[in-house]
Amino acid sequence: MEDQPTTLSDIIRLIQEALHEHYGVDAGPMLEAVGIDPARADVSGSRVSREAVMRLWEIAAAKTGDASIGLVVGSKVRPTTFYALGMAFMTCETLRDSLELLCRYYKVIVTVPMELDLYDKGGQTILEITYTDPEYPLLPIPFDSFIASIISFCRLATVPGFSAAEVRLACSDNERGGDYRALFHADVKFECEKNALVFDKAKLDEPLPGRSRDLLHANDRVLENYLAALNPDQISTAVRRLLLSMLPTGKANQDAIAKNMHMSRSTLQRRLQDEKTNYKELLESTRRSLAVEYVKDGEHNLSYVAFLLGFSDQSNFSRAFRRWTGLSPKEFREQGAMPIEN
16 A cells, blocks of 8 residues: 555646646746656656645645635646546446546545545435545645536536536635635535535436447556556455456355465455455445446356356346346346347
8 A cells, every 4th residue: 555645647737737827827836846846747647745736735825825726726627637537537328427437436536535425315416525534634725626627527528517406515615605606506505514516316317428338448447457556555456356367266255365365364354444445345346347347348148247247146146236236237238239148
């Protein structure tokens, strides 16, 4: 695991562009002051110290005198921003899929401990954002940039006028309510219990104009490999790799994984707990992502997909798939106009 959190270098480029285009300010002296090589911003996918980026935010806000600079920066994202995550976001089937993708891969942007929870409530879908480690608390300006970038990506993927139904912020207004409303075009509520973006459920389930399974599949693989390289020493990364190879054997249980890693079951459990996960969660998430991929591809019959995922029979696989997606594997393929193979 990384000793200190890092931030994707694309953030530096966005800050540079905002300072130059929106404020007429040269970012060069600021980058030098915080020890960031300007050339790093031109290498998409490279990493910089989060601490240095936080200092850059502070200096930029002081230089411009704009406490809402995070909103300005977040509004400048483009499809290629955030490495492969931006392109993957654009090519999902629906915005719901895009937001689920963000929940899965947010550490591409920054590696601070966070929880992104997407759930339905009535006719709304809520994306809650929680910073889980007091050592790395939510800081208003970069957080503004993060939520602004989410809405900006939604607009890039759909229409420029897309808006959330509501924005909930735990912070106080601080006389910046107008800035938030001008950007989000939504009802903005302050001093809420949790930070969240609230969407109209029906909007999230509409097909995206730029959806492309081939491009999504390619970018999804890039993101998986990127995160694995980012945290090569994580036990959870090693467990996922073993699951990929052992699931078809039907013997990918926790004891077998622990034995393969030359540690006891209790040690494996403890190490995964240190990484805020467990074997059951890893098995579930690995099976789910592979299941969606295999069923969408349509290259294998459903019995063989069940075998590849380590299920004892197709009926158990079908029940799990319905739990993950709300559809049977056959219904899922039919919706995607895939060839049906029973």
